[in-house]
Amino acid sequence: MSGDLSTVRRWTTTSRIAMSAVAVIVAVLAFAPLTLTDAVVQQLTSLLIFIILAGMWNALAGYGGMVSVGQQGFIGVGAYGTIFFTQHGIPPYFAMVLGAVTAAALSLPLSLVVLRLRGGQFAIGTWVVAATLGLLIALDQNFGGGTGTSLTGLNVYEQSARLGYTYWLTLGFAVVVLGLSLLLLRSRSGAALQAIRDDEEAAASVGVKVLRLKLVLFVLAAFGCGAAGSMILANTLFITPQSIFSVQWTAYMIFMVLVGGLGSFEGPIVGAMVFFAIQYEFADRGAWYLIGLGVTAVAFALFLPRGLWSIVEERTRLRLLPVGYRLARKAAPQPTAVTTLPSPDS
Amino acid sequence: MTWVNSVVQGVMLGGVYALLACGLSLMFGVMRIINLAHGDIAVLGAYLVWVVTTHAGVSPFVALIAVLPVMLLVGYVLQVVLLSRSLKGGQLVPLLTTFGLAVVIQNSLLQIFSPDVHSLGPYVGGLATASWRVTSQISIPLLGVLVLVVAAGVLGGLQLLLRRTSYGRQMRATAQDPDTAALVGVNAGRVYAGATALAVATATLAGTFLAIRSTFDPTSGSTQLIFAFEAVVIGGLGSLWGTLWGGIALGVAQSVGAHIDPQYAVLAGNLVFLIVLASPRGRAIAGGVTR
Numbered sequence: 001m002s003g004d005l006s007t008v009r010r011w012t013t014t015s016r017i018a019m020s021a022v023a024v025i026v027a028v029l030a031f032a033p034l035t036l037t038d039a040v041v042q043q044l045t046s047l048l049i050f051i052i053l054a055g056m057w058n059a060l061a062g063y064g065g066m067v068s069v070g071q072q073g074f075i076g077v078g079a080y081g082t083i084f085f086t087q088h089g090i091p092p093y094f095a096m097v098l099g100a101v102t103a104a105a106l107s108l109p110l111s112l113v114v115l116r117l118r119g120g121q122f123a124i125g126t127w128v129v130a131a132t133l134g135l136l137i138a139l140d141q142n143f144g145g146g147t148g149t150s151l152t153g154l155n156v157y158e159q160s161a162r163l164g165y166t167y168w169l170t171l172g173f174a175v176v177v178l179g180l181s182l183l184l185l186r187s188r189s190g191a192a193l194q195a196i197r198d199d200e201e202a203a204a205s206v207g208v209k210v211l212r213l214k215l216v217l218f219v220l221a222a223f224g225c226g227a228a229g230s231m232i233l234a235n236t237l238f239i240t241p242q243s244i245f246s247v248q249w250t251a252y253m254i255f256m257v258l259v260g261g262l263g264s265f266e267g268p269i270v271g272a273m274v275f276f277a278i279q280y281e282f283a284d285r286g287a288w289y290l291i292g293l294g295v296t297a298v299a300f301a302l303f304l305p306r307g308l309w310s311i312v313e314e315r316t317r318l319r320l321l322p323v324g325y326r327l328a329r330k331a332a333p334q335p336t337a338v339t340t341l342p343s344p345d346s
Numbered sequence: 347m348t349w350v351n352s353v354v355q356g357v358m359l360g361g362v363y364a365l366l367a368c369g370l371s372l373m374f375g376v377m378r379i380i381n382l383a384h385g386d387i388a389v390l391g392a393y394l395v396w397v398v399t400t401h402a403g404v405s406p407f408v409a410l411i412a413v414l415p416v417m418l419l420v421g422y423v424l425q426v427v428l429l430s431r432s433l434k435g436g437q438l439v440p441l442l443t444t445f446g447l448a449v450v451i452q453n454s455l456l457q458i459f460s461p462d463v464h465s466l467g468p469y470v471g472g473l474a475t476a477s478w479r480v481t482s483q484i485s486i487p488l489l490g491v492l493v494l495v496v497a498a499g500v501l502g503g504l505q506l507l508l509r510r511t512s513y514g515r516q517m518r519a520t521a522q523d524p525d526t527a528a529l530v531g532v533n534a535g536r537v538y539a540g541a542t543a544l545a546v547a548t549a550t551l552a553g554t555f556l557a558i559r560s561t562f563d564p565t566s567g568s569t570q571l572i573f574a575f576e577a578v579v580i581g582g583l584g585s586l587w588g589t590l591w592g593g594i595a596l597g598v599a600q601s602v603g604a605h606i607d608p609q610y611a612v613l614a615g616n617l618v619f620l621i622v623l624a625s626p627r628g629r630a631i632a633g634g635v636t637r
Contacts, residue, residue, distance in 0.1 A: 061438060065437065065438065067438055067441045067442065069382070069445065112624065113620060113623050113624050114623075116623075117623075119378075119380065119437055119441065120374070120379070120380020120382070120440075120441055121380065121579075123380065123382065123441055123445075124380065124382075124571070124572065124575040125623065127568075127572060128572055128575070128576065128616055128619060128620065129620070131569075131572060131612070131616060132613065132616040132617070132620065135609075135612060135613045135616070136613070138609075139609060139613075247568055250445075251445070251449050254442060254445060254446070258442060262438070286456075286457075287453040287454070287456040287457040288453075288457060290449055290452075290453040291449075291450050291453045291454055291457065293449065294446045294447070294448075294449035294450035294453065295446070295450055297442065297445075297446040297449070298428070298442075298443045298446035298447060298450070301432070301435070301439050301442040301443045301446065302428075302431050302432065302435065302439070302443060305435055305439060
């Protein structure tokens with residue numbers, strides 16, 4: 001495999017098919033509200049919210065090595081930002097977009113404090129920030145204080161229209177944030193990010209702009225979680241600071257990413273589907289359900305750290321999305337997959 | 347003068363936080379693990395003490411004598427079964443497994459003991475309310491003094507253990523470089539298990555004092571973890587006496603905040619923590635742990 005004979009390929013036949021399939025799936029999903037019942041559309045909206053959350057948590061931990069226990073802070077800011085803007089006469093669906101933007105904007109000053117921290121310090125640092133934001137919101141009587149508040153202004157829409165619009169906006173957010181993280185991974189920054197995750201000092205020593213790349217991920221994740229927060233509000237119409245700023249959201253995100261596959265693009269989507277199914281079946285079991293989630297997450301972290309998707313990848317050598325680099329001989333067009341991005345457990 | 351009183355109360359509260367924080371600090375110092383289940387372990391300890399107290403009809407302090415050895419063993423097993431495996435998986439895995447453990451402990455407590463709020467205060471007789479009146483405004487609670495004395499004793503004991511004993515030398519050596527320590531015959535696994543056992547036992551002690559001082563329920567753990575971490579960072583990582591001062595600073599901030607309005611108690615502590623973190627000193631703290 002000498003330099004002259006081989007080229008680096010990003011696209012393969014599989015990934016071309018996969019990307020076309022993604023486009024078809026998104027197009028089919030866009031028609032869902034026109035054909036399916038209200039209840040199903042509402043369930044699909046929650047699945048999309050889970051996919052956004054899992055994708056964002058994976059962007060932080062799987063690409064940047066930042067284990068955040070405080071993304072619920074941005075979920076809450078997205079939701080309460082939406083409330084704030086509707087209170088000031090902004091139409092609700094536009095307010096939801098502004099809510100997500102508010103979360104992203106807030107992440108900039110917060111990054112000055114938390115991005116300096118590493119590992120467990122970052123984990124608890126983000127947790128403190130989220131708890132502080134929750135306490136501040138609970139003090140504000142304009143937001144109903146600790147007893148919560150509802151989203152008004154959506155009652156001008158008939159129910160199935162409302163659920164449809166909410167679904168479409170969620171789908172739009174999912175496509176935007178996942179598309180952005182795919183672009184980021186495909187760019188030069190993608191390789192640099194995974195270098196940071198594997199060894200921050202080593203990455204810095206070869207000229208990777210560690211802090212700037214972490215900031216990009218942190219802001220993207222804040223935007224995505226803010227979007228998820230405003231869509232959670234749109235889907236349930238009522239929130240309390242306790243529920244929306246709950247650390248439970250982080251528990252869900254960690255579960256989805258660990259089960260699906262930390263550090264892969266496809267894994268968190270698989271994890272979100274698994275979590276959605278589990279929640280649908282077992283959520284009424286209360287504490288037992290959460291004990292089960294915790295035990296499963298620990299088992300995956302210890303015994304299958306790259307999740308279910310790694311099994312699919314290893315069995316089939318399937319790389320659906322064009323984020324890796326492959327060497328291929330110029331003479332013979334068969335791909336001899338050699339180089340893929342390093343995995344977290346390597 | 348009521349301000350002075352709330353500072354005095356805060357100092358006493360700080361003793362509990364220092365006690366809670368020293369285990370977190372010890373595990374971070376020796377293993378570079380931040381145990382996200384530390385707060386829930388403290389609450390688990392408080393529940394065990396509560397169970398023994400109510401079933402055997404003894405004082406919580408007597409119950410503590412029975413529970414502490416159990417929790418030492420729990421810590422040892424925790425390291426051998428869960429953490430040693432996690433440590434092999436890289437930097438992220440210990441965070442993920444201890445967070446999973448926190449979820450499991452919290453919800454198991456919820457399942458076994460219901461969400462009811464309990465307190466050990468009624469079981470210690472007059473100790474919970476006894477105080478020395480200094481002036482008509484300032485009083486020094488007996489319990490607070492006891493907590494401070496115990497905290498200083500535990501921190502001093504840990505300091506002696508680390509500085510003066512052969513086991514302490516092994517701990518410090520392993521903390522600096524586990525591979526080189528292993529070359530000269532230090533069993534890292536045993537050192538780690540000892541540190542975890544001590545951390546779990548001190549967390550139990552702190553959980554018991556918290557339960558005597560106020561109330562606890564299955565979900566109390568996460569806030570306790572945050573308080574412990576805040577105390578560690580405010581006091582400066584890696585210094586046991588710093589942890590005591592950090593705990594006291596946090597306790598005073600919360601107590602003074604609560605004096606303005608009870609809603610401000612936790613918020614005031616969080617803000618002090620964030621200010622310390624954003625200050626040049628916080629920068630040094632964050633930079634000092636590069637590894």
